[in-house]
Amino acid sequence: MTGELSPIDKAKFVAAKRAADYVEDGMRVGLGTGSTAAWLVRCLGEQVRDGGLRFKGVPTSTRTADLAREVGIEVISLDEAKWLDVTIDGADEFDGDLNLIKGGGGALLQEKIVATASDQMVVIADIGKEVEHLGAFPLPIEVIPFGWQTTQALVEETLISMDVLGRQSSLRMNGDHPFVTDEGNYIMDLHLQRIGNPRQLSLVINQMPGVVENGLFIDICDAVVIGYGDGRVEVRDINEGTVEQERLDFLETDNLFTDLAD
Ligand code: 5RP
DSSP states (O other), X not given: OOSOOOHHHHHHHHHHHHHGGGOOTTOEEEXXXXXXXXXXXXXXXXXXHXXXXXXXXXXXXXXXXXXXXXXXXXXXXXXXXXXXXXXXEOOSEEOTTOOEEOOTTSOHHHHHHHHHTBSOEEEEEEGGXXXXXXXXXXXXXXXXXXXXXXXXXXXXXXXXXXXXXXXXXXXXXXXXXXXXOTTSOEEXXXXXXXXXXHHHHHHHHHTSTTEEEESEEOSOOOEEEEEOTTSEEEEEETTTEEEEEEEOOOOTTSGGGSOOOO
């Protein structure tokens, strides 16, 4: 155990712990990427080891694949699974319609493919991710390296006619070099501040040559499990609104807390 977790880590942990209940024996499960998803993978790994849970996981990044194998989860590819019962993943923002911005961890492409190939997508997030309007978090778009500056110019020009407040963009860096995704592409972050029409923006961005995919998840998420720093969790369903509120016992006693690295 590494000592006291921050309230935000507690919130992420309880959301992940509650969301692990969606996974049942025999399921094929999409495993998201990011710090909240890493909690989920650890929780599920514990249930595999100690509780005899049996399921197959489809990771959305090499990071998640490595962690899943490390904690004892059987990992298969999406093509082996073909279709998934549920995908559980984090998000950078979610709004009242459960539309999302994702890709803060640079895995949006695999995340969107996997979530779309699932009967159900469940998002796990701390309450700080809730927004009235998407866009304060920079919108990541995955672009191919060839001609990326031309693509960037085209994107910025196109944003002039979109319902957004900002139009700046920046190439995501990893030290001195561009950040490279698992697919060998670059990520451009769009600093839009506020997105008036996420559906339209998503369609327009994806039509541009050079853009592979964008981080707007529209009509993909079915439920959000929201964690609070005091251990409360709330489940919001796309059709029924808030369907559950409870407080989870928070015990920093098990080996889930030994490695907090994302
Ligand atoms: C990775 C993602 C993550 O789900 C998102 O960035 C949230 O991350 P975290 O749980 O670390 O806050 O989209 O591409």
